[in-house]
Amino acid sequence: MSTLASLEERALAELRACTEEAALRAWKARYLEGEVEQAVKKISTLPPAERPAYGKQANELKKKLKAEYESALAAEKERALARSLASAPLDVTLPGRPARRGRLHISTQTLRSIYAIFADMGFQIYRSPEVEEDETNFSLLNMPEHHPARDMWDTFHTTTPGLLLRTHTSPGQIHVMRELCPQPIRVILPGMCYRYEAITTRSEIMFHQVEGLAIGQHVTMADLKGTLTAFARRMFGDQRKVRIRSSYFPFTEPSAEVDIHCLLCKGAGCRVCKHSGWTVILGCGMIHPNVLRAVKLDPGEYQGFAFGFGVERPALLRLGVDDMRLFFENDLRFLNQFPSLSGAAA
């Protein structure tokens, strides 16, 4: 009995001296799991008469020390938290670090305003591949092998014969007609094109184009003219003068180009428009009968129009940017200058 009393005294004194969690755990190993456990086990070695009294006291001691240990541990955890808060204060009322907002690339913004204009006229978006076959980029567009018109497009060829990076979005015409004809079609085909050219302030080896295609049984040149005039006015401003002049493309007949009054001088004549007052914005025409035949449409029954234009050049003129190369150099000092671009030019 007296051993139990002195064990209690010693254990409690030591417990009170513990000032950190590690010491408390060591205390637990030494007393609760050690000496106290031994003391309880000792019951069986005592003469039967002493057992009940001793057993009762030993179990009470065990219970008491366990409770003391638990409250000492909880108190120490509280103190540890208070110490850490005092040494590294945290002000939860401070505003957080602002997240850096991204923004859309100027080409994406321009593309989206183009989509919106054509969507209003009932055109859907059709995606077609950037890696094409010679056949779809040229042959089926009425440019058989060795046709001199192929020289209009400087081409990146891959090491696989007949496989190339598309030089324009026009091969998309073949894909969409193959998929949907003889149903009527009204689509735009946006995407990246590639040309093997010297990079200058006015031309890049990669750029976006948007192709347009309408196919049906009563499609006329007047529809083409109306569509493109409406587009040019919404894109470049209501007051902008638009003209359509005859041109040549192998896959359209008749072919035309659309000019608008120069974005800089508004028709007065300046360095950018080479003093003509006009800037060419796109090529277009009625689908050539050979192209219709290539996708098994009867040109006597079906007609259509197509147009194609570059996205970066007009954006450049509109924003007064003097170097085309800036668009794809990924320099944030340039890109950050265009937080948002409205649908129509001022």
Ligand code: PHE
């Ligand atoms: N694909 C032509 C080009 O890149 C543009 C065009 C498209 C012309 C559709 C006529 C019809 O120059």
